């Protein structure tokens with residue numbers, strides 16, 4: 331009888347020790363998942379598709395989340411005609427207060443430390459929908475990395491204007507303008523050279 335009781339006690343002990351280990355494993359797995367969660371977001375607006383692949387290269391290289399800013403009212407070719415003074419894009423860019431609505435705005439950007447933001451240059455500036463995006467969230471403590479494509483204009487004043495308006499509580503890196511059709515390696519070299527990542531090494 332004593333033998334049976336002692337065997338039963340040993341069995342109980344083994345079961346509880348195994349259960350404790352299993353629990354421990356589970357906890358550490360949850361911990362790892364949290365640690366590896368993406369903290370970089372690549373956001374872009376691309377009306378005619380030139381900026382989009384660059385954002386995709388960046389997100390893929392950084393293993394970052396990618397978010398496409400989709401206008402609630404899509405831009406037609408006529409809307410984008412900058413030779414027409416009364417086209418939608420010309421009117422919006424002539425109005426500092428224009429804030430075109432975004433379709434399916436990302437709910438929160440809280441979890442991201444670093445946000446790359448890509449856009450085309452329109453009349454030397456970022457399209458107003460970029461203002462809509464930046465005004466939709468609290469950017470406090472975030473690092474913003476602007477980049478753009480254009481026919482010939484630099485990033486210069488577009489990023490300076492955004493930083494002046496939204497950069498009080500966030501850190502803005504210099505950013506870069508890319509020509510249309512820039513390849514993946516050029517984007518990777520740019521990212522590798524950013525202070526943001528060289529500092530951490």
Ligand SMILES: Cc1cc2nc3c(=O)[nH]c(=O)nc-3n(C[C@H](O)[C@H](O)[C@H](O)COP(=O)(O)O)c2cc1C
Nearest residue numbers: 376377378379380381450451453454480481482483
């Ligand atoms: C309304 C509008 C205004 C533009 N203004 C400029 C400009 O001021 N300077 C420039 O170099 N390119 C200008 N462009 C060209 C775009 O910046 C260029 O084609 C860009 O790569 C488009 O990017 P996306 O295809 O991602 O929209 C303009 C294009 C549009 C549609």
